[in-house]
Amino acid sequence: MSSFILVMLLKAAAIPAALASCGLLLLSVQDSAYSGPKVKAEITQHFSLYFVAVMLRLSSWSFLIFFWLGMAGALIGFSLLQVSVRELNFTALMASAGLMILLGCGFQFCYRLLIKPGAILITSSYSMARLIPLWRRLSISRLRWVALLFFGSCCWLAWQTSLLLADVALSYILLCCLLALPVLIAYWPALCFPARCWPVAAGQQAKMNVITLGCDTLRADCLGIDGCERQLSPAIDTLAKHSCYYSRCYTPIPRTAPSLASWFTGTYPDKHGVKTNFVSDETAKLKVSDLASELGRAGYQTAVFTDWTGSDFKKMAMGFDKIQAPDDQWNLKYLLRQGPKHFRMLLALFSQNRLFKRCLPELYYLPGVPLNQAVTQDVCHWLACERKPDQPFFLNMFIGATHPPFSCEYPYYSAYGSAEYLGNSKFGMCKLNEPEDIIRSQKEPESAFDLSQILHLYDGCVRCFDDQVRRIKQQLDQLGLTENTLLVIYSDHGIDFFERNCWGQGNDIFGTASARVPLLIFDPRQPQPEYNQQLCSSVDLMPSLLSLLDLPIPTSVQGRVLQQHIEQSCVYYETGLWLAPPPAMPEQHLRYPELTELLEIPDKQTGTLAIKLQYQLAVEQARDKMLLHQDWALARLAMNSGYQYQLYNFVSDPSFTTNLAPQHPELVNKLQSML
Structure with missing residues (x-):
């Protein structure tokens, strides 16, 4: 030519x-x-x-x-x-x-x-x-x-x-x-030849592998093992027939960064220091031991795979050798690199491939765009091709299948919705395009949303996550790893769908749907099913896994070993950072400005968004707290006149409708001292 x-x-x-x-x-x-x-x-x-x-x-x-x-x-x-x-x-x-x-x-x-x-x-x-x-x-x-x-x-x-x-x-x-x-x-898909699983030599006991599969914003009550009758989780329910499921597990703060830090350090937020999603670079350097580091020192190969919801794994590091995750999502430089909406619109049409993942990761990991199947494919590829056959491994996958705007890949977003619905939430929850929209939506009542359609979308998201669990379990079976691998299903938090006049996570202390999280542990050495109803916390995962692996538990860990079946005296959780005061908040409640007024950039070189110093104390003082002890729940509400305590029997009154504090003042005093 x-x-x-x-x-x-x-x-x-x-x-x-x-x-x-x-x-x-x-x-x-x-x-x-x-x-x-x-x-x-x-x-x-x-x-x-x-x-x-x-x-x-x-x-x-x-x-x-x-x-x-x-x-x-x-x-x-x-x-x-x-x-x-x-x-x-x-x-x-x-x-x-x-x-x-x-x-x-x-x-x-x-x-x-x-x-x-x-x-x-x-x-x-x-x-x-x-x-x-x-x-x-x-x-x-x-x-x-x-x-x-x-x-x-x-x-x-x-x-x-x-x-x-x-x-x-x-x-x-x-x-x-x-x-x-x-x-x-x-x-073009990468060539992937399954790695050969080396057999354990006779007379030797191989170390158990560990896989933790997490889903952002997954409600525990949407799993069949937890009583859901909509058949959204057949793979997880099948796995539960050979696992231990903890039905009363709570996360200390129902927000992603604080919850993940608690899951993988075995410590409460007051100790590891991460209490909001907006923490400084210094706070993100955790000063406590973490699960990946402990297993790495024990000879484990460690890796984490996630989508846009798991950027905290890269920000906090937490000891993983391989981290396939986006940079910190709450960073002004990162957000600027995603570009104005017109550029995002165009590039998002072409960004879901390996070329953009390498060259423009900010657009590949665009918030709200599902990557569930892509992350699962990467996990399966790592198991087959990148893991070392002569070394045990700890693999963590965390995806946002059930995270707002609840828009999963085809066909999940339309699997449960009505064909007659023709509104703006057909493909995902609307009104979440811009931060101002999200903040505004936090203040709106149920009537402002197409709640029935949103719940159908959420059901499809749960099924999507379940299918990713099924794919990974099949990969383990094909590679001959199932009998030598501990498998954990978890979530950072759930979500409230106007059960108490607000939606989101961590906004209302009485919204247990966001604080209660699923915890399922599959141990092939103990295949008998167990439905455990003891109170437990996400901080209990790290010591429990280390105990199952016969490894020492660091002194910094505050959780307990669940397998010891020791009744925990109490479990607590508290509200997260409000983006805006929720509708259910009493007028007399302590308040602070909306999110846009709270943020600053302490270090202009890194661009990390963090809470302004002058508001950090106000945020902490305005937190509501809940203490669960046996059948009792003590709520501490932060009011302008001081703390207000309410007492409920959350077994007979799970909706927290009847305050029993006047009838049991001695019990209130006892639980107050524990809180």
Whole structure:
């Protein structure tokens, strides 16, 4: 192919690509809102040069996508001209390139709308209800046929063109192959040959492996083993037939970072120091022992795989050798790198592949876009190919399948909802696009939400997580690892769905749906099922696992060994950081400003968002606390006039409707001293 023709093709692709990327840049400059909580303007101005660099970076990537599509269109136009009139027309080539840009983006939009509508829901300001007619016309088979027909036509056209260009056919075919190379890099599955499981030599006892499978915002009462009759968790329920399930397990603070720190250090938030999701870089350096470090010192290979909900594993590190996780989500630099919504909208259509995962991880791990199946695939690949057969391992997977906006991959988001529902929450919970929307939604009553549809979405999310558990269990069976692996199912917290006039997690001390978490431990050496109703806490997991592995328990651990069946005297939990005062909060309750007023960036070099020093004490003083002891629950409410104590029998009164404190003053005093 002559240099003249090549230059013409490049120009025909570059001009519409440049126009499209410049148009996108202008739109983003006019609306440059980033995806995270807003902070004061003077702090944002400190990162103005950084923001300019981000815009140039995203513009470059947008241009590359448009140019690649435009180049494909220009080549198609060139081939059509060669086959039909055998003359070159620059205007026709440029028109073909522009048309291909539109068609390529349109196809990706349709594909995302069907497969991962969360990518559109969370990055756009569209009324999702208006997209339902288009969605109804989409199907996997139709999209597959469109793709096959397009690529088949392109291959036939390329073959015919190469026959006509006998003298430069090789150059033409090479150019077509170069154009296809990014697709192969991005989407071609990695070769994965199952690793050989080395048998344990006779007379030797191999160390047990450990796998912990967590799901963000998973309610315990949505599992069949916990009494749910909707059959959302068949794989977990089957596993429970050979496991111990702890039905009364609570997390100290129902928020992700504090809860995860408690699960994997065996300590309460007052000791490990992480009490909100917004902690400074110094606080994130945990000063206590953690499970991964202890197992690493015992000779274990350790790894954690997560999606956008598990960035705390990278921020807090917690001793893992391999950490496949995004950078800290609550970091202004990271949030700026995700770009304004127009860039996020475009790049989210193309970002779910290995190329973006490596080059633009901020867009690959975009909050709200599901990666459940991708993370599970990475876990299965690690088990088969990357683990060391002669070394025990500790593997942790944590995904956001059940996290708002409850928009899982196809077909889970539509598996339980009504076909007649045509509202904006068809594909996921609406009103969660921007931080201001989330804060505003925390103050709204139940009537402001399509709660029935949201519950159907949540059911599909639970089933999605269950299927990921099933896939990993099947991988263990195929690799011969099941009989030598401890398997744990857990969650950082649950979620309230207006059981007490508010939604979310950790907003209401009486909302036990967010504080109570599932805990299932499968030990193949003890396959008898056990439904354990003793009170326990997430801090009990680390010492319990170390005990099962016959390893010493660090002195910093505050939890107990669950297998010893020692009745714990009490379990406590407290409210998390309110994004905004929930509707159920009494007028006399201690309050502090909304989230946007609470945040600052102590270290401009790192960009980490943290609670301002002047508000940290107010946040702590406003926390409500709950103490559970035997059948009793003592609630301590932080009121303007001082602490107010209420007493409930939470076994006979699980909804906390009757305050028994006046009838049992001595018991209140006893529990108050324990709290």
